[in-house]
Amino acid sequence: MATVFYVGIDLGTSRTSVATSTGRRLSTLTCVGYPKDIISRKRLNQPYLLGEDALENRLALNMIRPLAEGVVCEDEKALEATGLILRHILRESLPEKTEEDQIYAAIGVPAQASINSKRAIIDITEDFVDKILIVSEPFAVAYSIDCFDETLIVDIGGGTTDLCRMHGSIPEEEDQLTLKVAGNFLDEQLCRAILEKYPHVQLSPQIVRRIKEKYGYVSDVSEPVIVTLREQGIPSEYDLTDILRESCLKLTNPICSAIQKLVGTFDPDFQEKLRNHIIIAGGGSRLKGIDRAVEKSLKPYGGGNAATVQDAEFCGAIGALKMSMEMPEEYWEKI
Numbered sequence: 001m002a003t004v005f006y007v008g009i010d011l012g013t014s015r016t017s018v019a020t021s022t023g024r025r026l027s028t029l030t031c032v033g034y035p036k037d038i039i040s041r042k043r044l045n046q047p048y049l050l051g052e053d054a055l056e057n058r059l060a061l062n063m064i065r066p067l068a069e070g071v072v073c074e075d076e077k078a079l080e081a082t083g084l085i086l087r088h089i090l091r092e093s094l095p096e097k098t099e100e101d102q103i104y105a106a107i108g109v110p111a112q113a114s115i116n117s118k119r120a121i122i123d124i125t126e127d128f129v130d131k132i133l134i135v136s137e138p139f140a141v142a143y144s145i146d147c148f149d150e151t152l153i154v155d156i157g158g159g160t161t162d163l164c165r166m167h168g169s170i171p172e173e174e175d176q177l178t179l180k181v182a183g184n185f186l187d188e189q190l191c192r193a194i195l196e197k198y199p200h201v202q203l204s205p206q207i208v209r210r211i212k213e214k215y216g217y218v219s220d221v222s223e224p225v226i227v228t229l230r231e232q233g234i235p236s237e238y239d240l241t242d243i244l245r246e247s248c249l250k251l252t253n254p255i256c257s258a259i260q261k262l263v264g265t266f267d268p269d270f271q272e273k274l275r276n277h278i279i280i281a282g283g284g285s286r287l288k289g290i291d292r293a294v295e296k297s298l299k300p301y302g303g304g305n306a307a308t309v310q311d312a313e314f315c316g317a318i319g320a321l322k323m324s325m326e327m328p329e330e331y332w333e334k335i
């Protein structure tokens with residue numbers, strides 16, 4: 001007998017995560033690498049590598065990050081790569097699926113993803129997904145923690161930060177904001193700031209990202225951050241304490257302004273409730289001190305209360321899964 005498998009997918013710029021109705025959770029980097037030349041093709045013996053595999057072999061590959069800007073890019077290669085990633089992660093997470101079985105997938109995309117990218121996702125998944133529901137990422141996060149009343153969700157990802165005001169019904173256009181300021185932006189700022197102070201150190205995107213994830217902070221004080229970097233291969237220690245805070249503030253300040261805007265334009269009777277229920281999700285929620293920085297920015301409004309989610313990696317996928325299992329027939333896109 002044919003079975004229906006429900007899956008929730010968080011299609012992110014940097015990671016794609018899946019949660020299934022069979023209880024599996026999987027996550028992979030959102031990237032595909034194609035062999036650069038005849039030698040790399042011979043050595044890898046595959047037409048492409050996905051996720052962590054691709055990253056590890058990146059010197060031999062042309063890397064594609066298909067969701068670079070937080071929306072599915074229009075060009076052919078990026079669409080193909082997105083399809084490969086989705087197909088792969090579904091196959092891995094549902095090994096028991098047979099030919100007749102069906103997949104109903106709810107896919108979280110950035111809040112303001114255009115109609116175009118919705119269409120694009122539907123097109124690239126029609127071969128291996130039977131029914132699809134495209135949901136906004138922050139709404140999926142809200143769904144995962146059952147927050148439907150006055151709540152402000154702030155999802156700080158790689159390519160975009162998505163904000164969404166919940167008020168007991170499906171959020172509308174004016175409840176949502178997408179900022180291009182997110183993890184990748186912080187990486188760029190940090191890289192630039194380090195090179196400004198230490199022009200000769202050797203940096204790569206991976207090094208900068210590791211420093212950010214390990215030491216990034218926006219609290220007022222921090223232990224000194226001393227990191228080993230190299231100049232022409234020779235290691236020495238560099239003090240990055242101030243650089244890190246200043247760079248991280250370039251991420252959190254615009255986010256705090258966006259929060260202030262969504263609070264300030266809300267029905268005044270409910271603003272207090274909203275201020276006191278701010279949920280920060282996404283990889284960026286791991287930045288040390290971010291909850292307090294958000295609270296501090298709401299002082300002029302009468303104060304606020306912000307918390308970070310427990311499971312930054314999977315809460316979008318879990319929310320999408322929950323939605324896929326509860327959504328009535330008429331909400332699904334027929335493929």
Ligand SMILES: Nc1ncnc2c1ncn2[C@@H]1O[C@H](COP(=O)(O)OP(=O)(O)OP(=O)(O)O)[C@@H](O)[C@H]1O
Binds near residue numbers: 110
């Ligand atoms: N401890 C940390 N401190 C700061 N940033 C972090 C930390 N851990 C992860 N990140 C950053 O979070 C970002 C990835 O977050 P997430 O996985 O939520 O993004 P995504 O869902 O793939 O992207 P998007 O939501 O934009 O599509 C990366 O920029 C990563 O460097």
Ligand SMILES: [Mg+2]
Binds near residue numbers: 155282316
């Ligand atoms: Mg995300």
